[in-house]
Amino acid sequence: MRLYNTLTGQTDQFVPSSGNQVKMYVCGVTPYSAAHVGHALSYVVFDVLRRYLEHLGYQVHHVQNFTDVDDKIIQRAKLAGVSENELVARYIDDFYRGMDAMNIQRAHDYPRATQEVPGIIQTIQTLVEKEFAYPAGGDVYFRVTKSQGYGHLSHRTLDGMMAGARVQVDENKEHPMDFVLWKGAKPGEPSWDSPWGPGRPGWHIECTTMSLNRLGDPLDIHGGGQDLVFPHHENEIAQSQACTGRRPFARYWVHNGLLQLGEEKMSKSLGNLVTVEEALARNSADALRLYFLSSHYRGPLRYGDEGCAAAERGADRLRNALGLSDAVGAAWDCSPFQQQFFAAMDEDLNTPRAIATLFDLARAINHHHDDGLAIGEAQALLRRLGSLLGLTFQSRETGEQDHLAAKPFIDLLVATREDLRKAKQFALADHVRDGLASHGVVLEDTPQGTRWQRQTSAS
């Protein structure tokens, strides 16, 4: 397949460094607040990338970290009156719950910064020995001026960055753009002993240590949101290549576009976020995935209720095509849809086009079903292609319990209405139908009898 690579700025043919093994490292979250739909979007994208690579026959080794020590965690824990560990545990749980509900496959490994401290210290030590890093005032900094090609990934130069005039003056730094590898501990902060005194890892260094230790360089794919390109990924490259003395650290850099809420990016610091839990209370996971994937992964996407509702109706359309009963008629060739789908996915994961193919296939299924042809094979294809996008074709699960409890009564009402219709008591029959509809139960009369289901779109 072809894949856009932030490093080269082009869409390149994807070829892993060794055979059919793919080493994929995706930057994870800092668990100090609930997982939001922007996270869901990002991890849906990498989930689809992984599913598709696996479909192509690659063996993907997927590692994703948790940055479980940083300023915000310390601050929030104090605010909540719990330990850092408790806070982190709570939000890691929340993260897993949300991602599982989105049908995102779990990574093979979820390393945590706090569990890698000896390795991180080792990495920093190597950098200090190679003079890429220097201790100052209890901290250790990375020397960006010694790093060749610094700024290459984010297409900027040190001079250009200085011109931004937003760099903060720091007495300890040799150069304003130098960044911290090790933060000396302040009173009351969690800390570890190190050759430079007690402290904790800086933000970027953990990913270098974890990816090099868990996967080894070169990584085939390094992914994350576009907001990580600078400084996080730029710094990761600088550190990692300085540490190993080899390049590239990662061969394909894949970045997803950011989700916006209203006119701005959704982010924890702006506080304008919708949590995954909230989104899933109103929409099925399929609808959200359809929504995310119906725009290209590198472009921005505006999140909103109208978009969710439209996606839910679309999901219904696909579900309906799969819900049709098969006939014993002649078969027909549905393989062109498959080819079209793969062609779209091969071209830098063009999920909008792939989804369009899914809808085309659904229409063909409905059409041929009307003509009395066999549709089982095409339905199986739709299911299979959909699963490459992580679609389950299940309706929303909320209210499942009520629905089960109410089932015998709904069945009874539906059967009664059937009798009324047979007796041509249409006014009464419609009254029953309207009454059920007002409780979110939708009836559908088919030649095989009346079907009912709970309304899938949130209301």
Next chain:
RNA sequence: GGCGACGUAGCCAAGUGGUUAAGGCAGAGGUCUGCAAAACCUCUAUCGGCGGUUCGAUUCCGCCCGUCGCCUCCA
């Protein structure tokens, strides 16, 4: 200020140097239905503005207008 991205129908969103510019949602008409629902069929865009390159540009180049992202923690 520096760097980057984007501007396609009522809304969301693909795509291409040249026969009919995907798909979804919404809308209109029709078929089916006791009526609906679902489904099917049909209809709804000269691709931000101005120049340039070209036989020909929505697609390439320049400028302008507008929007967004990064440059600070962030998927």
